[in-house]
Amino acid sequence: MTKRQDVQAKAAAALEKKARYGADIDFSHYVEEQQGVRQAADPASLPEKQRETMASVGFEADASDRAASFMQIDHQVMQCQVQQEALELLSTSEAAKKYPELVEKYWWRAMAPDADKYTARTATHAEQGYFIRVRAGQKVTCPLQACMFISQEGLIQDVHNIIIVEPGAELDIISGCATDPDVKEGVHIGVSEIYIEKDAKLSFTMIHRWGEKVSVRPRTGTIVEENGVYLSNYICLEKATDVQMDPTTYLVGKGAVARINSIVVAPEGSNLDIGGRAIMDAENTRAELIARTISTGGQILNRGHLLGRAPNSKAHLECNGLLLNPKGVIHAIPELEARTDNAELSHEAAVGKIAPDEIEYLMARGLSEEEATATIVRGFLKVNIEGLPEALAAEIDKTLNAFSLNKGM
Amino acid sequence: MLKLENLSIAIGDKQILHDINLEIKDGEVHVLFGPNGTGKSTLIGAIMGFSRFKILSGKIYFKGEDVTDLPVDERARRGIGVMIQRPPTVKGLSVRQMTEICAGGKAADVAKLAEKMHLTNFLDRSVNEGFSGGEIKRSELLQLMAQQPDLLLLDEPESGVDLENIALVGAGVNHILERGFDGDQPAPLAKRRAGRKKSGLIITHTGHILRYVPADVAHIMYNGSLSCSGNPQEMLECIGNEGYEHCIQCRVQEAKA
Numbered sequence: 001m002t003k004r005q006d007v008q009a010k011a012a013a014a015l016e017k018k019a020r021y022g023a024d025i026d027f028s029h030y031v032e033e034q035q036g037v038r039q040a041a042d043p044a045s046l047p048e049k050q051r052e053t054m055a056s057v058g059f060e061a062d063a064s065d066r067a068a069s070f071m072q073i074d075h076q077v078m079q080c081q082v083q084q085e086a087l088e089l090l091s092t093s094e095a096a097k098k099y100p101e102l103v104e105k106y107w108w109r110a111m112a113p114d115a116d117k118y119t120a121r122t123a124t125h126a127e128q129g130y131f132i133r134v135r136a137g138q139k140v141t142c143p144l145q146a147c148m149f150i151s152q153e154g155l156i157q158d159v160h161n162i163i164i165v166e167p168g169a170e171l172d173i174i175s176g177c178a179t180d181p182d183v184k185e186g187v188h189i190g191v192s193e194i195y196i197e198k199d200a201k202l203s204f205t206m207i208h209r210w211g212e213k214v215s216v217r218p219r220t221g222t223i224v225e226e227n228g229v230y231l232s233n234y235i236c237l238e239k240a241t242d243v244q245m246d247p248t249t250y251l252v253g254k255g256a257v258a259r260i261n262s263i264v265v266a267p268e269g270s271n272l273d274i275g276g277r278a279i280m281d282a283e284n285t286r287a288e289l290i291a292r293t294i295s296t297g298g299q300i301l302n303r304g305h306l307l308g309r310a311p312n313s314k315a316h317l318e319c320n321g322l323l324l325n326p327k328g329v330i331h332a333i334p335e336l337e338a339r340t341d342n343a344e345l346s347h348e349a350a351v352g353k354i355a356p357d358e359i360e361y362l363m364a365r366g367l368s369e370e371e372a373t374a375t376i377v378r379g380f381l382k383v384n385i386e387g388l389p390e391a392l393a394a395e396i397d398k399t400l401n402a403f404s405l406n407k408g409m
Numbered sequence: 410m411l412k413l414e415n416l417s418i419a420i421g422d423k424q425i426l427h428d429i430n431l432e433i434k435d436g437e438v439h440v441l442f443g444p445n446g447t448g449k450s451t452l453i454g455a456i457m458g459f460s461r462f463k464i465l466s467g468k469i470y471f472k473g474e475d476v477t478d479l480p481v482d483e484r485a486r487r488g489i490g491v492m493i494q495r496p497p498t499v500k501g502l503s504v505r506q507m508t509e510i511c512a513g514g515k516a517a518d519v520a521k522l523a524e525k526m527h528l529t530n531f532l533d534r535s536v537n538e539g540f541s542g543g544e545i546k547r548s549e550l551l552q553l554m555a556q557q558p559d560l561l562l563l564d565e566p567e568s569g570v571d572l573e574n575i576a577l578v579g580a581g582v583n584h585i586l587e588r589g590f591d592g593d594q595p596a597p598l599a600k601r602r603a604g605r606k607k608s609g610l611i612i613t614h615t616g617h618i619l620r621y622v623p624a625d626v627a628h629i630m631y632n633g634s635l636s637c638s639g640n641p642q643e644m645l646e647c648i649g650n651e652g653y654e655h656c657i658q659c660r661v662q663e664a665k666a
Contacts (some may be wrong), residue, residue: 358497360459363481364490365511365556372482375510379501379535 003104007113011123017160020245021303022273026302030156030187031180034074034127043071043079049181050151056402057176057207058395059147065391067171070146074155075127087171088131088139092160095131104169106162110193110221110250122158122191129159129191134150134169134200143172150188150214151180158189165200165228166170172203172389179211186211192220196228198253205392207399208243209234209323210382212269226253226282231388233396236260237403239270239298246275246303251285251313262291263325263396266298266329268327275303278345280313287315292381295321296320305335309342322354322380378403410435410560410608411456416467418448418455424465425451426633433560436602438586438609440619440641443630444653448613450494452630453562456610457491458484471560486513489583490558492549494565498537504548505532511556519555526551526581542569543578549566550581561585561609579621582609588623616645631657 001009022368041053043061054071063069063081068089071079077091113123130146150157162240165171179186188210196202203328210216224230230249249258260276278287293300306315321330336345354376362372381400388396411433418426425448433439436446443449455462456469458481458600469477499507508519523529526547537545546566553561574650582588587605619641626640629648636657637644648656 309583355497356460358499360481361493361497361499362510364457364485365507365552366482366485366513367510368482369480375502376499379499382501 003107003386005075007108007123010112011120012122012289015117015124017114017117019116019118019217019244020291021246021275022217023215023242023271025187025217027156027187030185031152031154034076034155035150038073038076038078038250044067045146050149053178053209054147054149054176054183057147057178057209058205058399059145059176059394061366064146065142067109067140067142068144069232070130070144071149072130072159073149073151074157076259077128080130084140084142086134086140087131087144088135089144090131092129092131092162095162100165106164106193108193108194110195110223111191111219112300112356116326118158118189118200119219122160122189122219125158126160126191127158129161129363131162132171132173133164134166134171137168138166139170143361143389144193146175147171147173148177148190149180150178150183150186150211150328152186152241153215154184154185156187156189159191161190161192162193163192163202164317165196165202167198167200170201171224173205174392174395175204175206176209177206178209179214181211183211183214185213187215188217190218192218193219194222194230196222196224196230198226198228200225201229203231203389203392205233205395208234208240209238210240210243212239213241214323216240216244218245218247220245220247222247222249222258224249224251224253224256227251227255228253230258230260232258232260233388233392234264234274235399236272237263237265237392237398237399239267240272241269242271244273246277248277248279249287251278251280252282254282255265256282257282257286259288260290262293263381263383264291264300265294265381266300268297268326270298270300270341272298273301277307278315279307280310280315283312284312285310285313287392288318289316290318290383291320291328292383293319293321294381295323295325295330297325297327300331302330302332303335304333305337306345306347307337307339308337308345311340311342313340314344316345319353320380322324322377323351324353324377345380391395410437410472411458411610412470414468414470415456415615416469417465418451419463419465420451422460426455429467429533429635431628431635433610435466435608436605437626438588438611438622438624441610441612441630442616442627442644442648447630448485449630451611453491453564453612454493456562457481457489479645485556485558488558488559489562490553490556491548491562492553492563492564492566494568496537496545496549498535500535502536502540503533504528504536504551507536508552508555511552513556515555516558517555522551522554525584527577528552543571543574546570546578547574547581547592550578550585553585554581557585559607561607563609563611565612567613567615576621579618582611582618582622586622597650619645629653629656
């Protein structure tokens with residue numbers, strides 16, 4: 001059996017397999033097919049409100065300071081444009097045609113096609129997604145931007161993304177996912193397989209902004225080889241009815257490092273089940289999972305799991321939550337699992353409200369109560385990310401500064 | 410500048426301060442002595458308006474205006490500034506941002522002020538996170554220099570500060586109070602004294618700060634009452650030699666009579 005047949009057989013068998021966590025999505029409630037065909041177009045020609053939404057998740061119509069741009073609306077790739085020769089960008093389906101040998105080597109290795117019905121669905125009929133490869137030793141100097149966008153009411157979008165950072169290469173990605181402001185309902189399934197090879201580095205920032213009743217099932221698997229570095233930031237500050245994800249990072253080479261941050265806000269009506277898993281399978285690997293969560297009335301389940309299976313693996317898990325509305329729920333479930341006698345795993349979890357003395361401290365410096373609260377919340381959400389490229393840090397700052405608590409409430 | 414009239418304060422159900430009367434005139438610096446747990450910090454917190462301290466009766470006038478019921482930020486905007494003993498850590502808010510907040514609309518050269526307080530390397534750190542006692546005091550004074558209050562309330566500015574840094578703390582306080590010999594202010598002393606409007610109320614246990622910051626009047630607080638007032642040096646010496654019990658004798662006798 002070829003790999004392709006094997007993947008298809010496994011996926012076919014898992015089409016009804018419910019996910020371990022999260023509400024089960026009934027696909028029959030949604031539209032599978034995109035209506036009509038759009039002309040691939042310059043993003044500048046899109047309606048203004050779509051462009052604004054895209055910009056709010058980090059996707060700039062003016063791509064002059066981006067290494068490359070990939071934009072997909074519904075099931076169709078609208079833009080796939082490279083400005084820096086150091087990297088390669090294709091739609092996943094095109095890449096599969098062009099590089100059958102890469103399909104053998106990378107497709108469905110970091111993520112099992114039969115993990116659940118969402119991966120299975122994507123494996124049987126992926127509607128595009130991006131393929132990014134940076135060749136060995138190449139350092140891409142400015143970030144690549146990608147945007148997955150749903151514009152059609154009630155649509156299921158499933159994408160399969162492959163990112164390969166070859167030995168010694170470096171890449172920064174800003175990836176935004178959003179729906180058209182008029183779209184109320186839909187499903188986004190995003191399978192992402194990330195390969196960071198020896199001495200390579202990837203910084204990945206993902207910003208989400210979803211419509212009122214959109215269900216989201218990201219499925220991410222990352223494999224980091226010897227001395228590779230993976231920095232990941234997930235940001236979701238707007239209402240999201242139903243997000244469930246549990247991205248898994250496998251540190252398989254000696255000295256591999258992963259730092260994974262999540263910054264989420266759950267207004268009333270939000271249901272976020274966000275987790276993160278780091279599996280340390282090689283000596284001297286390091287992992288850090290940091291979550292900052294705020295509920296202004298919504299529900300947040302914050303899972304975290306560290307598994308140390310190799311000597312001298314060291315990892316830290318941090319779940320800090322602020323509950324700003326009595327209707328909200330923040331449930332942190334940190335898990336530490338050592339399977340070797342000298343793994344060093346630690347965690348810190350704190351859920352509470354803003355200390356009144358902190359608010360009055362700032363009020364004594366001249367801020368009103370509302371300003372003081374907003375300042376403390378912004379500070380709480382700000383995570384200092386060691387080694388994060390400036391452009392990405394700036395993008396995160398921009399998103400956090402634009403965040404206003406009143407809007408989130 | 411500040412006038413307290415028959416002020417009584419409670420924390421929770423427990424009354425801490427009884428009938429406090431105090432007036433601090435424009436340009437005056439007052440010191441507050443007294444044993445631990447006697448209500449000195451409560452008085453400063455109540456003047457600032459912190460919600461822990463409930464006003465049972467009495468009035469607080471600031472610059473002639475009744476501020477008894479004003480919230481903390483309104484008092485700050487009218488010109489009251491405070492340095493509490495253990496300010497909280499504010500994660501993710503840098504000392505630079507905090508200092509800019511303090512400046513509000515006023516002009517303040519944050520970098521220059523930070524240099525003066527030897528805090529240049531702290532500007533991008535979170536406020537009070539991992540700071541030593543002395544670093545906290547210097548950072549508080551940096552903020553207050555930018556805030557430029559007309560009435561400065563200091564709760565034990567020397568506590569936790571090593572000898573090397575206490576002169577720096579003193580210089581910071583003098584800068585805010587427009588006292589002492591600051592290189593930036595070359596005018597003759599008499600002229601400066603005549604022109605200055607900034608007032609202060611300083612809680613001190615040890616009196617060390619008085620070696621750097623000249624004060625005009627001292628008060629002793631005992632069991633929640635102000636029991637004696639006088640010359641700061643003389644009173645400090647008396648407390649040092651005879652203890653607080655001696656200083657409150659007259660008050661005790663008054664009560665008996």
